[in-house]
Amino acid sequence: xxxxxxxxxxxxxxxxxxxxxxxxxxxxxxxxxxxxxxxxxxxxxxxxxxxxxxxxxxxxxxxxxxxxxxxxxxxxxxxxxxxxxxxxxxxxxxxxxxxxxxxxxxxxxxxxxxx
Amino acid sequence: xxxxxxxxxxxxxxxxxxxxxxxxxxxxxxxxxxxxxxxxxxxxxxxxxxxxxxxxxxxxxxxxxxxxxxxxxxxxxxxxxxxxxxxxxxxxxxxxxxxxxxxxxxxxxxxxxxx
Numbered sequence: 009x010x011x012x013x014x015x016x017x018x019x020x021x022x023x024x025x026x027x028x029x030x031x032x033x034x035x036x037x038x039x040x041x042x043x044x045x046x047x048x049x050x051x052x053x054x055x056x057x058x059x060x061x062x063x064x065x066x067x068x069x070x071x072x073x074x075x076x077x078x079x080x081x082x083x084x085x086x087x088x089x090x091x092x093x094x095x096x097x098x099x100x101x102x103x104x105x106x107x108x109x110x111x112x113x114x115x116x117x118x119x120x121x122x123x
Numbered sequence: 124x125x126x127x128x129x130x131x132x133x134x135x136x137x138x139x140x141x142x143x144x145x146x147x148x149x150x151x152x153x154x155x156x157x158x159x160x161x162x163x164x165x166x167x168x169x170x171x172x173x174x175x176x177x178x179x180x181x182x183x184x185x186x187x188x189x190x191x192x193x194x195x196x197x198x199x200x201x202x203x204x205x206x207x208x209x210x211x212x213x214x215x216x217x218x219x220x221x222x223x224x225x226x227x228x229x230x231x232x233x234x235x236x237x238x
Binding site for chain 2: 039110
């Protein structure tokens with residue numbers, strides 16, 4: 009069974025450009041999470057969805073960030089316009105349900121560099 | 124207060140020896156789950172082991188075991204017979220029943236296995 013799939017794996021862009029990160033969760037998983045990892049702030053939860061509906065976006069840094077989940081098998085995280093401080097590794101994760109015992113499975117991450 | 128505390132930024136261990144990575148947590152929820160993830164230099168987040176707050180026995184998965192001391196709110200990861208491939212960053216995480224959509228992660232411990 010395929011794990012969480014993310015694309016692209018690496019992205020280099022210039023400040024001011026729009027960046028779109030993509031994620032395909034594990035089939036059957038009802039929860040999808042977007043995280044950002046930096047040296048300074050560690051692993052931060054940005055937003056998560058349940059059955060394609062955003063549940064908590066309190067971690068989204070600012071209005072430049074938006075996330076959508078149009079269907080159960082696809083989600084995007086968009087940054088517009090991008091800034092150098094957005095450089096980070098962005099992870100998507102999914103889990104079967106919301107119980108405390110349920111493991112979140114992570115994708116390989118997208119390494120974003122904004123010049 | 125931090126919910127997950129990993130006090131060891133870096134640890135060294137000799138190959139074939141055992142090592143313990145510390146994790147303490149803070150919660151008032153009666154039900155919660157504790158997880159350990161491994162992040163090698165390649166960047167992916169790999170789930171290692173899970174311990175539930177009501178589990179009577181310590182979790183084990185191959186060479187990984189979790190030393191769960193509920194009264195002390197600690198969930199230390201023990202890696203037996205260390206291998207060079209165990210060199211990585213290790214994250215402790217918690218999922219609480221009142222906030223079960225989210226996981227809270229510690230800052231991580233970098234483990235280096237010496238030959």
